[in-house]
Amino acid sequence: MTKILVIDDEPDLIRFVRRALEAEGYQVLGSTDGLGGLRLALEQQPALIVLDLVMPGMHGEAVLSALLAQDSGFRVLILSATADVHLRIGCLEQGAVDFLAKPFAIRELIARVRGRLGEDASSRRKNQLRVGDLILDLEARQLLVDGRPTVLPKREFLLLRYLMRNPDAVCSRQELLSEVWGYDFDPSTNVVDVCVGRLRSKIRPELILTVRNVGYQLQSA
Incomplete structure (x- = not known):
């Protein structure tokens, strides 16, 4: 994945951006x-860093300089309310890949993140399944429900x-046993029902409908 x-001295902003990006x-x-x-950043080597400038302690410009001195491959998107044009230009000339001013629209930030990572919507959709409010990341085995991630x-x-x-x-129980567990047929096992029960606890339970004497149905709406 x-x-x-995200480096910013406002915890609420970090939470807001985290929910949107997750x-x-x-x-x-x-x-x-x-x-x-x-x-x-040096420990985790993220693909992109969203960096505020005006922070107590170490200023964002100093963070940018230190990052690029360590590894010129770091991609840094500045997210700041600073009105200092010279500072903005200096960050870009120093090696920041983008600059977005606060206040900002979250959809614009997401679009810029995708652009700076060389992604587009179609490439991301290839690695995801989406049904209603459910998003399943096929690479990370992560389920997103209303923006909340769960690794399954x-x-x-x-x-x-x-x-x-x-x-x-x-989907019949026999079908699910075959496709998910590789069993041809085993009328005595309840592994499907147990697994469905666990899934229901992680999503809205009513999304997986029990079809009596047959199996289960995931409802798209």
């Missing part, structure tokens, strides 16, 4: 001070993947 680091399938790290963010165990992931590839279709 693509890793993004809903798009990114893994988001956060730091509320420049020095801590610098250390985290193998069988739950495989079961949900199959149901999401067949939305609104009634």
Whole structure:
């Protein structure tokens, strides 16, 4: 999963940006001070860093300089309310890949993040399944429900993947046993029912409908 680091001294802003980016399938790290963010960047090597400038302690411009001195491959998007044009230009000339002024529209930030990572909507959709409010990241085995991420165990992931590839279709227990567990037929096992129960606890339970004496149906709406 693509890793993004947000360095900003406003915890509420970090939470807001994290929810939005995680809903798009990114893994988001956060730091509320420049020095801590610098250390985290060097340890985690994120694909992109969203960096504020005016912070107590280590200023964002100093963080940018230190990052690029360590590795010129770091991609840094400045997110700042500074009105100093010379500072903005200096950051870009120093090597920042973009500059977005606060206040900002979250959809614009997401678009800029995608652009700076060389992504587009179609390439991201190839690695995701989406049914209603459910988003399943096929690479990370991560489920997003209303922007909240959950990493699924193998069988739950495989079961949900199959149901999401067949939305609104009634999938029999025998079919699910074969596709998810590789069993031809075993009338005595209840592994499907147990696994469905676990999935229901992680999403809205009513989304997976029980079809009596047959199996289950994932509802798209």
